[in-house]
Amino acid sequence: MPLPEKDLISRIRRHARPRGPLIAGIGDDCAVQRVARGYDLLITTDFTLEGIHFRREWHPPEVVGRRCVVRGLSDIAAMGGDPATVFLSLALPRRLPQRWADAFMKGLLKTATEFRAVLAGGDTAESPGGVFADIVVLGTVPKGKAVLRSGAMPGDEIYVTGTLGGSAAALTEFSAGRKPRAQDFPRHFAPVPRVAVGRVLREKHLATSMIDLSDGLSTDLAHICEESGVGAEISADAIPRARVGRKKTPVDLRIALDGGEDYELLFTSPAKKRIPIRIAEVPISRIGRITRPRRVVLINERGARTELRARGWQYFA
């Protein structure tokens, strides 16, 4: 392997000493992890590709590193699990400045540590094009207690955490040639996976189904409905729209409905359960209910009903 990669491996390695659930880490053919008795293992893998998921001229390397690992941490949160280990496969172009790679790793490691996950291994290669990362996060959940997408029942209420559209709104700014400031678009530049909320929902048996909002509400709600064999109706005026920019302007409804990468949680709960207005300090909003007919309906401010189509989240489209 070329030298820059060797450097990268040693640098990753310093952060990847065996500890916690990890018996052997980087430096062997495989990592060896022990799963405590009474727990199931959760596994998720997510690509972060330059030109598809981020642009080097738009996103500082620390932000790319953070967003890269948040994608996986958020999937663990959506099962009600606790993150344990992170594996990073990273292909870098030969001419990438060393400080870019350093800052990327810094963002990634800081975020993993924040959520008590240990970098445990991975792979490095020279990239024939841009920066390509694949992140694997392993987590644990008490045996049989993972919250799946498939448990929603007609009559269940639908909830989301936080506010929606804040991340996509930053992309709209970039696309318009503006330079959004990190502090005005926190969900884009410093997304927080809702691990604590997911854990509480699982522990208190509050959620019948759950998913993280990575593709956008319209798409992710459709996933819940498809996996559960149900439909849904949601109220436009109940959608908690993110407030962005210097003036904290609420995003357009369309962005709140279709914008991806908010990494909030969408969950369903039986109507008889009382859901707190905040969980782990995150506001919770009720946005609609699960129905037997298998279609997703949006009820607008004037009470008119239209089909909510899953507008697959197109990065930079």
Next chain:
Amino acid sequence: MPLPEKDLISRIRRHARPRGPLIAGIGDDCAVQRVARGYDLLITTDFTLEGIHFRREWHPPEVVGRRCVVRGLSDIAAMGGDPATVFLSLALPRRLPQRWADAFMKGLLKTATEFRAVLAGGDTAESPGGVFADIVVLGTVPKGKAVLRSGAMPGDEIYVTGTLGGSAAALTEFSAGRKPRAQDFPRHFAPVPRVAVGRVLREKHLATSMIDLSDGLSTDLAHICEESGVGAEISADAIPRARVGRKKTPVDLRIALDGGEDYELLFTSPAKKRIPIRIAEVPISRIGRITRPRRVVLINERGARTELRARGWQYFA
């Protein structure tokens, strides 16, 4: 997501129904896997990048699929483990013919099934360049019994399975503008991870350290020495050279020493242990011994000693 990817997801999904250790597979935020009591989990991740690890004009898609998953299965073998689940992150260029993706998946799934591993999840994306795959293989090994790279002791004998250089020899042919036939270079076109051999070595406590030969003997032996804090001397005439081409010509010594991707196993064993000449029908060759001085020495046919430098395996270099 664009439609071709959705197709791919449904196709992967048909092969990824929950079974064996898998409680939930594709179709949720995470896969859920149960690790049996008394077992440790093994995790390995490996990139397969077009232009770095394969070329579309050289390698048929089934072969790329097979080699992609063999990289991970071989890492599990090198720990003495059993493969359990496979996760595939796959980025495909928009203009890739559907039949290429189909044949790639066919090669990958057939190989996974051959080694009793279940495709359990992954991610798909549109690639801004070529075909990029990242494969994650999870396996299991009885608690505390994983064979690490770090256990070699001075006086241990060094062994390899099979023959070496057969895969790199095919690349030499390609680079010279020739078209090697699959049946003349089986280790390149249809490599077999040595899962059965690794399992026997672990069960019978025959190996003090083990690694798979993915980067080439000179590099992988250096890894064992580095992790174990020892040196080694090996005899040139003991290296089992692959016989390739129509005439089954032995490869050059240099190719056997430095050529990568043979996916054979290199292991060390105390001198007092009797190692069979075949394990699980694979021939085993003794090639040298572990020494206290921390250098790797090659003894040539005339008894001359030279330092064996780790010539990092450069794909297509």
